[in-house]
Amino acid sequence: MLTKRVIPCMDVTDGRVVKGVNFVNLRDAGDPIELAQRYDEQKADEVIFLDITATSDDRATTVELASRASEELHLPYTVGGGFRSVADIRRMIAAGADKVSVNSAAVKDPTLITQAAEAFGTQAIIVAIDAKQRADNPNKWEVYLAGGRTPTGIDAVEWAAEAAKRGAGEILLTSMDRDGTRDGFDCALTRAVARAVDIPVIASGGVGKLEHFAEGIIDGEADAVLAASVFHFGELTIRQVKEYMRSQGIPVRL
Amino acid sequence: MIAVVDYHKGNLKSVERGLIGVGADARITDDPDVIRKARAIVLPGVGAFTDAANAMRELNQMDLLRVRIAEGVPFLGICLGLHLLCAGGEEHAQGKPTPGLGVIPGIVKALPKVDADGNAYKIPHVGWNSIEIKLQGSPLLKGIEDGEHFYFTHSYVAPDSFATIATTTHSMTFPSVVQWRQSCFGVQFHPEKSSDAGAQVLRNFVEFAHEV
Numbered sequence: 001m002l003t004k005r006v007i008p009c010m011d012v013t014d015g016r017v018v019k020g021v022n023f024v025n026l027r028d029a030g031d032p033i034e035l036a037q038r039y040d041e042q043k044a045d046e047v048i049f050l051d052i053t054a055t056s057d058d059r060a061t062t063v064e065l066a067s068r069a070s071e072e073l074h075l076p077y078t079v080g081g082g083f084r085s086v087a088d089i090r091r092m093i094a095a096g097a098d099k100v101s102v103n104s105a106a107v108k109d110p111t112l113i114t115q116a117a118e119a120f121g122t123q124a125i126i127v128a129i130d131a132k133q134r135a136d137n138p139n140k141w142e143v144y145l146a147g148g149r150t151p152t153g154i155d156a157v158e159w160a161a162e163a164a165k166r167g168a169g170e171i172l173l174t175s176m177d178r179d180g181t182r183d184g185f186d187c188a189l190t191r192a193v194a195r196a197v198d199i200p201v202i203a204s205g206g207v208g209k210l211e212h213f214a215e216g217i218i219d220g221e222a223d224a225v226l227a228a229s230v231f232h233f234g235e236l237t238i239r240q241v242k243e244y245m246r247s248q249g250i251p252v253r254l
Numbered sequence: 255m256i257a258v259v260d261y262h263k264g265n266l267k268s269v270e271r272g273l274i275g276v277g278a279d280a281r282i283t284d285d286p287d288v289i290r291k292a293r294a295i296v297l298p299g300v301g302a303f304t305d306a307a308n309a310m311r312e313l314n315q316m317d318l319l320r321v322r323i324a325e326g327v328p329f330l331g332i333c334l335g336l337h338l339l340c341a342g343g344e345e346h347a348q349g350k351p352t353p354g355l356g357v358i359p360g361i362v363k364a365l366p367k368v369d370a371d372g373n374a375y376k377i378p379h380v381g382w383n384s385i386e387i388k389l390q391g392s393p394l395l396k397g398i399e400d401g402e403h404f405y406f407t408h409s410y411v412a413p414d415s416f417a418t419i420a421t422t423t424h425s426m427t428f429p430s431v432v433q434w435r436q437s438c439f440g441v442q443f444h445p446e447k448s449s450d451a452g453a454q455v456l457r458n459f460v461e462f463a464h465e466v
Binding site: 001002003005043045067070071072073074075076093095096098121122123169170198199200223224253 | 405424
């Protein structure tokens with residue numbers, strides 16, 4: 001049986017992990033590869049490197065990171081952030097990335113999803129969606145760009161369905177309301193998207209404790225759960241999370 | 255030397271490094287002369303069946319691989335590399351299936367989106383799934399427990415045959431490990447992306463290649 005996945009996400013700029021990482025025994029706490037190898041030891045199912053600056057200047061550094069990762073990591077990895085064209089995506093896939101995650105560029109030009117899926121396969125294309133609950137309707141969510149700063153007027157559930165139809169292999173869904181709160185995933189949002197698409201949904205934003213991971217899968221109906229700071233600060237290990245998920249009847253790899 | 259066969263469809267570094275990481279002298283090559291002399295051969299999986307098979311024909315690799323496999327060279331096909339061991343494949347084929355190496359009978363077909371009971375499944379089949387070992391004692395699975403998880407990413411599957419030694423279930427049960435005679439193997443998952451269990455499979459292959 002296909003297992004549910006636990007995915008640590010690392011914010012990277014200029015080839016270095018930026019958010020504070022408080023991990024014991026790391027030779028180089030800023031090295032995304034070394035951190036990813038630690039997560040591999042803890043049974044992470046894959047990792048995501050999110051290039052949070054992604055100006056044209058540091059794309060080269062990120063391509064270099066992807067290239068190193070393809071040589072030194074023994075698990076699948078995704079690179080996200082800053083892709084504007086199929087050519088950008090091609091460079092990252094050629095460097096060895098298993099998948100890329102596209103966000104703003106896909107909203108601005110949805111044909112990018114189809115072009116990339118045709119060139120590299122649907123399994124290689126993740127569409128990332130940042131969604132915020134509408135003030136006028138708690139059962140609707142709006143797509144935001146630029147890290148939650150720019151509203152688009154687009155309905156998040158409809159956009160997820162369109163992205164899937166256009167060839168996305170997975171949806172990485174972040175609740176902007178929950179991100180950083182540690183209150184748990186927005187399970188209503190996650191469930192609404194999961195039911196609207198026939199591709200895997202990765203729940204993101206809001207994890208603070210063990211129970212939240214199982215909620216994302218059971219209540220949110222997600223296929224994978226993503227977290228960053230609870231792992232980076234060593235509050236929870238991935239193994240702990242997976243053992244808890246298994247105790248709740250969720251199939252995981254341990 | 256283990257030849258990692260390059261048919262120009264994508265990045266093979268992770269396979270090469272996975273083999274080097276378990277002690278092999280591995281080299282990515284598209285050169286028939288190098289493949290002809292290699293002690294063992296790995297056929298990685300990138301791209302789609304028809305594109306890969308056509309490229310292999312143009313690069314004069316197809317007949318050469320058939321000969322080397324028949325001679326008993328230690329051979330490992332990964333993902334699409336397993337598919338290419340079969341008689342043919344429907345992925346991107348025009349009309350009738352595109353011919354493969356023909357070591358294993360049957361045609362590679364798309365994974366169905368619904369199972370026999372009508373339940374819907376997500377395709378491509380991406381993520382960590384378990385294998386059920388059907389035939390114990392294969393050198394490729396030494397130290398691998400029944401139920402071990404590996405990383406899969408594919409939309410097509412090889413047909414069941416006498417060569418099946420382990421299976422995996424998604425919308426249907428399909429061969430996830432095959433063995434033909436003593437020394438030709440194929441895996442549907444990506445050992446180079448499957449952490450410690452994947453490294454064990456690669457190590458088993460490398461050790462087998464040095465013993466024969």
